[in-house]
Amino acid sequence: MSTRKALRALRRMGLKVEPMQGVEEVVFRVGGRELVVEEPQVFVVEMRGQKFFQVLGRLSERKAEIEIPEEDIMLVAQQAGVSREEAEEALRKTGGDLAKAIILLTGGGA
16 A cells, blocks of 8 residues: 555544654664664654654664763773773773773773
């Protein structure tokens, strides 16, 4: 069924369907990875006061990039006696776990 026919059918069922303009990318974060819908067509479907989003497009997958706070990087660098860059790399390898990053950098637990 084409997108146009599907939208027409939803409207016939009494649902309010409006396209959402200007959407460049839709990202779903699932268990350490990101499912990315590129060049999406997004429709907002409203039913009984609830809004639902219908997303159509090309799906790709990428590893989720974790955000590491600057204070965590500096703490690990100070505790392990390494550079900021080394501390950040260790934190990324350990998924942001401060203790594991310090152990990794100091060779502890080996």
